[in-house]
Amino acid sequence: MKFGVVIFPGSNCEQDCYYAIRTVVGQPVEYIWHQDTSVKGFDAVVLPGGFAYGDYLRTGALAKFSPVMRAIADFAKKGGLVIGICNGFQILAEAGLLPGALLRNVGLKYLCKFEYLRTETTHTDFTNLMTKGQLLRIPIGHGDGNFFADSETLERIEDHDQAVFRYADAHGRVTPEANPNGSLNNIAGIVNEQRNVLGMMPHPDRAYESILGSADGKLIFESMVNALVTK
Amino acid sequence: MTVTDEVLTQHNLTESEYQKILAILKRAPTITELGIFSVMWSEHCSYKSSRVHLRRLPTKGPAVLQGPGENAGIIDIGDGLAVAFKIESHNHPSFIEPFQGAATGVGGILRDIFTMGARPIAAMNSLRFGPLDKQQNKRILEGVVGGIAFYGNCFGVPTVGGEIYLADCYSQNPLVNAFALGIFEKDKIFYGRASGLGNPVIYVGAKTGRDGIHGATMASAGFGEDAGAKRPNVQIGDPFMEKLLLEACLETMHKGLIVGIQDMGAAGLTCSSCEMGARAGTGVELDLDYVPQRESGMTAYEIMLSESQERMLLVAEKAKEKEVFEVFHKWGLDAVTVGRVTSDGLLRVRHHGQVVAEIPNGALADEAPLYQRPLLPPKATLSSRLDDHSFLDGCPPALIETFLSESNDWNKLLKLTVASPNLCSRRWAWQQYDHMVQSNTVVGPGSDAAVIRVKGTKKALALTLDGPAYRVARNPREGAKMAVAEACRNIVCSGGRPVAATNCLNFGNPEHPEVMWQFSEVVDGMAEACSFFGTPITGGNVSFYNETFGGDIYPTPVLGLVGLIEDISFVTRSSFKKAGDSIVLIEPVTRRVGKVDLEDERAVQNLVASAIRDRLVESAHDLSEGGLAIAVAECCYSNVERAAIGAEITIPSHLEVRKDLFGEFSSRVLMTTRKVAELRQRAEQMGLTFHNLGKVGGNRLILNYESVKLVDISTDELESAWSGGLPKLLS
Numbered sequence: 010m011k012f013g014v015v016i017f018p019g020s021n022c023e024q025d026c027y028y029a030i031r032t033v034v035g036q037p038v039e040y041i042w043h044q045d046t047s048v049k050g051f052d053a054v055v056l057p058g059g060f061a062y063g064d065y066l067r068t069g070a071l072a073k074f075s076p077v078m079r080a081i082a083d084f085a086k087k088g089g090l091v092i093g094i095c096n097g098f099q100i101l102a103e104a105g106l107l108p109g110a111l112l113r114n115v116g117l118k119y120l121c122k123f124e125y126l127r128t129e130t131t132h133t134d135f136t137n138l139m140t141k142g143q144l145l146r147i148p149i150g151h152g153d154g155n156f157f158a159d160s161e162t163l164e165r166i167e168d169h170d171q172a173v174f175r176y177a178d179a180h181g182r183v184t185p186e187a188n189p190n191g192s193l194n195n196i197a198g199i200v201n202e203q204r205n206v207l208g209m210m211p212h213p214d215r216a217y218e219s220i221l222g223s224a225d226g227k228l229i230f231e232s233m234v235n236a237l238v239t240k
Numbered sequence: 241m242t243v244t245d246e247v248l249t250q251h252n253l254t255e256s257e258y259q260k261i262l263a264i265l266k267r268a269p270t271i272t273e274l275g276i277f278s279v280m281w282s283e284h285c286s287y288k289s290s291r292v293h294l295r296r297l298p299t300k301g302p303a304v305l306q307g308p309g310e311n312a313g314i315i316d317i318g319d320g321l322a323v324a325f326k327i328e329s330h331n332h333p334s335f336i337e338p339f340q341g342a343a344t345g346v347g348g349i350l351r352d353i354f355t356m357g358a359r360p361i362a363a364m365n366s367l368r369f370g371p372l373d374k375q376q377n378k379r380i381l382e383g384v385v386g387g388i389a390f391y392g393n394c395f396g397v398p399t400v401g402g403e404i405y406l407a408d409c410y411s412q413n414p415l416v417n418a419f420a421l422g423i424f425e426k427d428k429i430f431y432g433r434a435s436g437l438g439n440p441v442i443y444v445g446a447k448t449g450r451d452g453i454h455g456a457t458m459a460s461a462g463f464g465e466d467a468g469a470k471r472p473n474v475q476i477g478d479p480f481m482e483k484l485l486l487e488a489c490l491e492t493m494h495k496g497l498i499v500g501i502q503d504m505g506a507a508g509l510t511c512s513s514c515e516m517g518a519r520a521g522t523g524v525e526l527d528l529d530y531v532p533q534r535e536s537g538m539t540a541y542e543i544m545l546s547e548s549q550e551r552m553l554l555v556a557e558k559a560k561e562k563e564v565f566e567v568f569h570k571w572g573l574d575a576v577t578v579g580r581v582t583s584d585g586l587l588r589v590r591h592h593g594q595v596v597a598e599i600p601n602g603a604l605a606d607e608a609p610l611y612q613r614p615l616l617p618p619k620a621t622l623s624s625r626l627d628d629h630s631f632l633d634g635c636p637p638a639l640i641e642t643f644l645s646e647s648n649d650w651n652k653l654l655k656l657t658v659a660s661p662n663l664c665s666r667r668w669a670w671q672q673y674d675h676m677v678q679s680n681t682v683v684g685p686g687s688d689a690a691v692i693r694v695k696g697t698k699k700a701l702a703l704t705l706d707g708p709a710y711r712v713a714r715n716p717r718e719g720a721k722m723a724v725a726e727a728c729r730n731i732v733c734s735g736g737r738p739v740a741a742t743n744c745l746n747f748g749n750p751e752h753p754e755v756m757w758q759f760s761e762v763v764d765g766m767a768e769a770c771s772f773f774g775t776p777i778t779g780g781n782v783s784f785y786n787e788t789f790g791g792d793i794y795p796t797p798v799l800g801l802v803g804l805i806e807d808i809s810f811v812t813r814s815s816f817k818k819a820g821d822s823i824v825l826i827e828p829v830t831r832r833v834g835k836v837d838l839e840d841e842r843a844v845q846n847l848v849a850s851a852i853r854d855r856l857v858e859s860a861h862d863l864s865e866g867g868l869a870i871a872v873a874e875c876c877y878s879n880v881e882r883a884a885i886g887a888e889i890t891i892p893s894h895l896e897v898r899k900d901l902f903g904e905f906s907s908r909v910l911m912t913t914r915k916v917a918e919l920r921q922r923a924e925q926m927g928l929t930f931h932n933l934g935k936v937g938g939n940r941l942i943l944n945y946e947s948v949k950l951v952d953i954s955t956d957e958l959e960s961a962w963s964g965g966l967p968k969l970l971s
Contacts, residue, residue: 018571019480021396025679028695060394063480119389121674123881150393150674215676220693220808222881
């Protein structure tokens with residue numbers, strides 16, 4: 010199963026994704042340059058965290074125009090697996106591959122800390138190895154992770170079971186106190202309606218070995234491998 | 241040009257320095273040349289007041305691959321790998337414009353690291369501010385923290401640790417010291433040398449603007465009422481640009497395209513070109529018409545002195561110029577040949593077809609005046625009132641009085657103490673720093689030392705910053721020794737072995753003999769302790785003129801220490817691990833405050849190190865500000881991964897209850913163990929005092945003293961007082 014990790018000039022988590030997939034999950038992986046016009050030969054594509062083009066204007070606002078994003082949109086339309094982590098999620102939302110938008114955190118500050126995520130659905134190619142309600146301990150690191158959608162869109166997301174992860178407390182309760190950034194319905198990650206594109210603000214690429222404080226993030230990459238093997 | 245006294249004053253040059261310039265040039269300088277001399281001979285760039293003292297520091301050791309004099313020091317960590325690291329100050333700019341001042345401080349130190357070919361993998365910072373009851377100090381702290389986060393987070397380096405202290409003397413003069421460390425293969429080190437006659441000198445990165453002109457000169461004078469007017473001297477940072485520079489520079493290095501490289505930091509194009517020439521013994525010829533410029537009509541003087549950020553100067557092999565351009569263009573960066581390497585040893589600058597400067601490189605880089613400034617012990621020193629409880633320095637007077645009064649409500653006092661300005665949690669600050677990117681962070685901020693693993697090996701690095709300014713102000717020599725001792729103790733408690741250090745020496749006005757005396761004493765104390773512990777100083781930075789309205793800051797040396805953890809399984813945390821573990825205290829037989837006995841310190845560290853290696857230790861925490869009571873409290877709640885855990889201990893009594901609880905005695909370590917007898921035997925064999933204090937467990941912190949229960953408080957309550965301390969001070 011060949012993974013591709015996209016490098017925008019200001020990506021800074023591409024090596025973490027690469028290392029996690031190759032060394033810990035044990036799958037072949039290659040980098041994809043943002044100027045590339047094709048993602049042919051890849052079974053799954055990762056949009057890593059960082060500040061794609063500096064993000065001085067708005068997160069992901071410039072990245073959506075990069076040549077590789079056209080190829081990725083095509084790839085997704087044909088059912089290819091795409092995961093956007095942090096800045097990758099922001100880019101997917103800007104590019105219209107996922108609904109909603111990521112606004113400035115309610116506290117207006119960048120936040121780096123571990124969070125508990127409740128797995129809301131296992132019917133995705135990213136969560137098929139988990140149980141519904143399973144708690145994952147995965148860190149966030151962002152200033153713009155406040156998930157927002159208009160009420161109609163939000164309703165659609167909930168009705169179609171597209172909210173994959175919600176911020177929760179250590180007991181799995183989804184409460185306002187457990188919400189670090191003001192995201193609507195405590196949403197930490199969503200899939201598209203076809204369920205092959207996931208965007209999440211927390212970083213599974215920082216929680217793949219117990220020495221880092223948690224290995225829960227590995228489950229997401231392994232679910233992707235599982236989905237690809239069984240397809 | 242007529243060089244009047246006024247012109248010299250504007251350039252911070254003395255009459256005798258001007259005479260030296262005339263002697264070197266054998267003619268009057270042009271205005272561009274005068275500007276070049278003024279920045280290269282500024283205190284900031286030339287170390288003219290400090291160099292005679294710095295020579296006394298130990299700089300060599302078996303692991304040292306590169307000592308002072310390059311962009312960063314380098315040590316060998318085995319497995320064919322090396323790390324480059326350094327600490328640098330950005331104090332003056334951070335006072336004038338806190339956000340950009342701190343941001344560009346981070347940017348500068350990161351460039352120093354990747355200039356040598358190393359990829360930055362960790363950053364830390366040591367910060368000093370005035371008390372937060374003043375609005376201005378709050379604004380400075382928030383700006384500085386915001387600036388560090390802005391730059392480091394976007395660049396993608398984890399900010400894994402640091403320290404913040406508050407004291408009155410920093411009100412008009414905050415300190416921002418930024419540390420960075422990078423890793424590379426030890427046979428792939430790059431130097432700032434302009435070698436190879438005829439080789440092209442290539443300018444890469446951001447365009448040159450008028451920002452930061454005379455930044456180095458500004459950092460070489462104190463502040464008066466015109467501080468605000470110096471805002472245009474502060475540079476603006478662009479971390480995205482720096483990230484591109486990092487990737488492009490490393491790519492040209494890995495492809496073997498360049499022979500020398502140096503960043504344009506303080507004194508910009510001037511410093512990078514003449515230093516690279518001086519190191520290689522060559523000349524450098526620049527044509528400023530080719531320098532990418534952001535503004536029109538810039539003079540040669542402005543171009544040479546600009547401190548615009550995110551710029552580098554490379555020397556490439558003649559045949560590989562084109563390939564260098566290709567790499568930089570791939571990353572969307574400017575890369576232009578602006579000159580070439582010559583054999584005449586001169587820095588020759590042309591502008592609009594005219595030679596505007598022609599100065600021997602060696603004269604600029606190595607022949608700056610050296611000053612043996614007068615030394616004089618100060619008549620009045622800081623009062624000894626807070627010696628037992630140095631954390632109180634910088635606290636509101638009411639808090640100090642409450643603490644020192646005969647209050648017997650120890651629950652209340654402990655709660656008050658954990659929330660006090662110098663002891664409360666710094667989480668508010670470090671949560672804004674991305675401390676996990678690159679997925680190496682094993683122990684992040686808020687511990688004795690940060691620990692990052694080294695991918696591809698079983699090793700890890702332990703990093704810490706220490707700058708006990710109150711102790712140094714009370715006794716510069718002893719304080720400096722304490723800084724080294726505590727830094728080493730922090731590394732040892734985390735499971736590592738101290739290897740080498742970098743220092744940032746923040747002082748007042750060197751023209752004050754008292755300041756130079758402090759400086760000299762600190763260097764001697766640091767030299768003695770670093771030699772004793774075998775931790776050479778591989779580089780660093782001196783920041784003088786930290787004074788505003790004539791008031792000097794505390795002498796504030798900050799030591800950045802790098803330790804090696806041979807096996808990641810040795811990593812030990814400060815927080816209590818499990819209910820039932822025994823809590824023990826190790827200390828020398830003699831209790832000392834404000835000074836350290838190095839032999840005693842070594843015995844304590846040797847015990848901790850051997851006990852960790854032999855798996856006798858569950859957790860280890862160094863005792864420092866606030867003494868035993870604070871250390872125990874911190875062990876209860878410092879693990880961010882879980883809820884606080886309780887403990888019950890009996891405090892060893894010397895019948896001085898406040899000192900026994902909160903006294904800051906040197907060379908003490910708190911550990912937890914499941915092998916009490918074995919640990920006791922070892923400690924006693926080494927001539928140390930061993931106390932079995934009690935056990936971890938429950939959800940309350942209980943402190944007994946002479947059969948009286950002094951403290952009995954819920955750890956949750958204590959933790960929220962501690963973690964809410966800083967936000968409350970800032971609100």
